[in-house]
Amino acid sequence: MSDPEAPEGRAANRVGVTIRAQVRAGTNKMTIDVTDLSRTGFQIETVHRLAPDSKVYLVIPGLSGLEATVKWNRKDLYGCAFVAPLHEAIFDSLVKLSDTR
Template sequence: MENAETRPETRVAPRSVVVIRAQVRMMGTDKLDIDVTDLSRTGFQIETIHRIQPGATIWLKIPGLAGLEATVKWSRRHFYGCAFVRPLHEAVFDHVVALATPSRD
């Protein structure tokens, strides 16, 4: 199984550190509470106590947005790296990051 320690870095878009309480859903399951910990136009990282299989198709539900389809690419303990099926529109990405970026106080 590929994980964060063994996979090569394959990012195609810059990422932003965020803190977003959200949910994911897989086909035939209930919604799972997760935290989005970084976000780019092409993917995101989540943290959750729930087990999600790499290769799974999930729908990310960020408050205020429609569900976003993604594929789980890797896992490492409670962290999962995911790729959006369709990249986020730049304006949507900018809006989410502006609302969710941790303050630097």
């Protein structure tokens, strides 16, 4: 489902954030920085390598792991799509969390 306010070609509006979190890929847990967030996905920056199309879980303190798929990467940036879109209240909470850091 598309967000009617999202730019053309995007499923949902993206917001620049700074959230320190972890990504779990298989049995590996990596500390990462979430730099961009929408209800349908996120961008992370990490020196760790993630395979395109691999399943990952975004782990933010206070939330269950959020299942996603790696869609692309450019150097140390990775774009991931959530398997299920974030509820609007969760999205808003995460954006506010970022604003307080």
